[in-house]
Amino acid sequence: MKILYFAWLRERLNKGEEEVSPPPEVRTVADLIGWLAARDESAASALANPKIIRAALDARIVPPETPLAGAKIVALFPPMTGG
Amino acid sequence: MAVRVQQAPFDPGAESNVFLAAAHGAGAAVTFTGLVRSEPGAPVAVLELECYPELAVNQIAKMVAEAVARFGLLDATVLHRYGRLAAGEPIVQVMALASHRQAAFEGAEFLMDYLKTDAPFWKKEISPGGASHWVEAKPGDDAARARWKEGPT
Numbered sequence: 758m759k760i761l762y763f764a765w766l767r768e769r770l771n772k773g774e775e776e777v778s779p780p781p782e783v784r785t786v787a788d789l790i791g792w793l794a795a796r797d798e799s800a801a802s803a804l805a806n807p808k809i810i811r812a813a814l815d816a817r818i819v820p821p822e823t824p825l826a827g828a829k830i831v832a833l834f835p836p837m838t839g840g
Numbered sequence: 841m842a843v844r845v846q847q848a849p850f851d852p853g854a855e856s857n858v859f860l861a862a863a864h865g866a867g868a869a870v871t872f873t874g875l876v877r878s879e880p881g882a883p884v885a886v887l888e889l890e891c892y893p894e895l896a897v898n899q900i901a902k903m904v905a906e907a908v909a910r911f912g913l914l915d916a917t918v919l920h921r922y923g924r925l926a927a928g929e930p931i932v933q934v935m936a937l938a939s940h941r942q943a944a945f946e947g948a949e950f951l952m953d954y955l956k957t958d959a960p961f962w963k964k965e966i967s968p969g970g971a972s973h974w975v976e977a978k979p980g981d982d983a984a985r986a987r988w989k990e991g992p993t
Contacts, residue, residue, distance in 0.1 A: 758909060760891065761889055763892055763960070763962060764890050764962035764964075764974055765962075765974045767890075772892050775953075789909075794863065802899075808938070813892070813960070816892075816894040816895045816898050817895075817898065818895070818899065818958075832892055832960075833978075834892070834960065835962065835974075836957075836961045836976075836977035837956075837957060837958065837959060837960050837962065837977065838956070838961065838962055838975045838977055839896075839920065839932075839945045839956055839957075839958075839959040839960070839961030839962075839963075840874060840932055840952055840955040840956035840959070840961075840975070
């Protein structure tokens with residue numbers, strides 16, 4: 758699946774997107790954030806507080822307990838500041 | 841109903857005129873323009889507005905449909921820019937058309953409150969000296985959005 762990162766999350770990870778293949782036990786958005794954070798130190802620090810990370814699956818905003826269920830594009834981002 | 845998310849500048853007056861010209865006898869139109877703020881105590885030279893356009897269009901279309909249903913709007917349009925904007929430039933335009941003014945005012949305000957918290961834009965302010973910081977989500981914006989949960993007014 759493709760992961761998109763936005764705003765300070767993108768800056769801290771130093772990438773706007775990446776392709777990943779998480780193992781089958783990574784079932785939900787929250788699992789995925791945990792799995793990404795466990796990969797290296799910069800990811801661990803950028804994703805240290807999952808409470809302030811929002812997610813979208815295939816361009817639909819979802820809560821963290823949502824199953825990934827074959828989503829092609831997962832977006833992770835901080836709270837939005839539009840308007 | 842229209843939703844546009846774009847990098848190009850827009851002309852708020854021209855957009856309002858097009859919207860009003862299609863009003864077909866509706867009694868009330870509210871048009872709101874949000875501008876890049878720069879105040880003496882916190883000067884901003886440039887606002888970098890990051891966006892996830894595909895999600896933005898989905899989210900805003902949902903908000904517009906909800907506003908139309910909830911306030912009985914006859915029409916509604918939201919335009920939102922992203923990219924690099926200078927102080928004073930228009931960022932967002934919200935327009936609501938209704939039979940009477942209360943629905944038009946409330947519909948426009950509802951849309952703006954939801955845009956602040958639920959549309960995937962992220963603001964980075966750059967000062968005239970070049971210092972930059974990401975704007976943090978404000979608790980006041982969440983509170984403004986939450987009051988619409990209390991039910992019809």
